[in-house]
Amino acid sequence: MILVTAASGMFGSAVVRGLSAAGVPVRATARDLGSLQSLAGPGVELVAADMDDPAALDPLMEGISRVLVNAPMDKEKEKRERAVIDAMVRAGNDAQIVLLTGGVQHDDALGDAGRAIEAAMRDSGLPWAIVGPQTVMESNFYPWRPAIQNANAIIACCGDAKIGFVALQDVADAFVAVLTQSVEQNEGREYIITGPEAVTWSDAAESATRALGRPIAFDDMSRDDFRAMMISWGAFTDDTVDIGIMFHQDAFREGKAARVTDDFTTLTGRPGTTVDQWWQQNAQHFLTPLKEGERF
Numbered sequence: 196m197i198l199v200t201a202a203s204g205m206f207g208s209a210v211v212r213g214l215s216a217a218g219v220p221v222r223a224t225a226r227d228l229g230s231l232q233s234l235a236g237p238g239v240e241l242v243a244a245d246m247d248d249p250a251a252l253d254p255l256m257e258g259i260s261r262v263l264v265n266a267p268m269d270k271e272k273e274k275r276e277r278a279v280i281d282a283m284v285r286a287g288n289d290a291q292i293v294l295l296t297g298g299v300q301h302d303d304a305l306g307d308a309g310r311a312i313e314a315a316m317r318d319s320g321l322p323w324a325i326v327g328p329q330t331v332m333e334s335n336f337y338p339w340r341p342a343i344q345n346a347n348a349i350i351a352c353c354g355d356a357k358i359g360f361v362a363l364q365d366v367a368d369a370f371v372a373v374l375t376q377s378v379e380q381n382e383g384r385e386y387i388i389t390g391p392e393a394v395t396w397s398d399a400a401e402s403a404t405r406a407l408g409r410p411i412a413f414d415d416m417s418r419d420d421f422r423a424m425m426i427s428w429g430a431f432t433d434d435t436v437d438i439g440i441m442f443h444q445d446a447f448r449e450g451k452a453a454r455v456t457d458d459f460t461t462l463t464g465r466p467g468t469t470v471d472q473w474w475q476q477n478a479q480h481f482l483t484p485l486k487e488g489e490r491f
Contacts, residue, residue, distance in 0.1 A: 196220045197374050198255055198262040198290075200246065200279055203230035205334065206295055207265055209367035210374070215239050219375055224255055246275035249282065256286035261374055264316075265295040269438060273308035277315050284319055291378045292316050292323040293370065322378050325385040328366040329359045330443065330452050332390075332473045336399065338430070341489055343481050348414045349403065351396050352421035353447035359389035359455045360399070362468035372462040386458040391467045393453045399470055406474035407481055418444070 197214060201207045202223035214221040215236045223234050228243040235241060244251045246266055256262075262283055266275035276294075283290050294316055296309050316323050339349040369388045373381050394402075396413045403411040416424070422441055425431045431439045446452055459467045468476075 196222055196240075196258050196260065198222045198224065198259045199265075200224055200263060201265045201267055202234060203227070204265070204267060205331070205363065206328070206366060206370075207263065208234055209363055210263060210370045211239060212236070213367045213371040214374065217371060217375060219371075222255065222259065246278055247271070249278045252278060252282035253285060256282055256288065256290065259283075259286070259288065259290050261291040261293055261378070263293050263295060263370060263374065264312075269435065273312050276312045280312075280315055280319050280321075283321060289321060292319065292321050293373055294323065294325045295370075296325055296327045297329075322382050324373055324381040324383070326366075326370055326373055327385065327387045328369075329361050329387060329389040329454065330447070331363050331366060332360045332470065332477075333363045335360065336403075336474075336477075337480065340481050340483075341485055342414075343403070343407070343411060344485055346414075347410060348412045349396065349400055350414045350416060350421070350424075351447070352416045352418045352444050353396060354415060355395050355397065356447050356450050356453065357393035357395055358447055358452045359393045360470055360473075361388055361390045361459075362473050365390075365459055365463075365467050369459055369462050376462075386462060387454060387456045388459050389455050389467070391455065391469055393455050394470050399474075402471045402474040403481070405471065406478045418448075 197219060199207050199211050199221055202211050203225040211221055211223045211234045215238050218238060220238045222240045222242055223231055224242045224244045225231050226243065226245050228241060231241040242255060244255055262279065264276050264279050266272045280292060283292065296313065336349060342348050342350055366388050369386060400411045400413040422436055425436050425440055426433060
């Protein structure tokens with residue numbers, strides 16, 4: 196059985212659904228059992244467990260052969276992921292660590308935490324593999340549905356930097372491949388999952404224009420104005436905005452998300468989703484009328 200931590204999140208939920216569809220038994224865990232109910236399906240076991248309580252993690256490891264190690268992206272991420280790895284070591288069943296790490300190169304607190312947990316993984320003595328999604332189109336573009344409908348714009352603060360945007364489904368499929376292939380096949384491997392091309396936000400706006408049948412512009416804000424807007428809209432607080440979004444925008448602007456790899460194709464045998472294709476596939480999301488008061 197495979198254990199997926201942070202299973203109610205964007206990545207975890209997509210992987211759980213992919214494993215279930217493939218007929219692979221999966222134990223999905225999150226702090227709140229209610230947040231997992233949408234994942235109920237064939238072969239899926241839903242278990243509430245708090246990563247801040249190490250003792251709660253030990254029962255999760257019974258009968259587990261692999262663990263997708265992931266935690267919410269906040270200041271406790273490293274501590275929580277380290278607790279999961281420690282529980283795996285205590286279990287003594289030699290389960291494989293499949294670590295979800297960022298494909299974007301971060302020279303900041305987020306990067307420091309990622310490097311620390313990778314070191315803990317390597318020092319654990321357990322078999323391991325890394326899957327690092329670069330930056331996902333859903334998290335970059337979905338929030339701008341109100342801006343598209345009200346102002347015909349998508350918004351960022353990263354200039355004309357090129358970015359290897361990747362589709363969430365491609366990330367999930369890459370994880371399912373690693374989690375279902377033999378441990379030996381991927382032992383000690385690090386996969387960076389990107390789209391098949393690096394494009395700018397202006398390029399993405401052109402793709403949106405073609406898909407939505409209306410002119411969509413890229414509004415490139417100053418960093419200070421963008422950060423203030425994120426807080427004023429209630430999307431983040433002053434304490435969470437940097438790790439939640441600004442560190443990513445900074446990395447984009449500095450060209451640290453421009454890598455393009457063929458790792459997705461290596462794992463799945465098919466090409467990744469292009470930005471043009473993604474906008475065509477997701478056009479209805481952006482054209483669906485807003486609910487009253489919706490703005491982010």
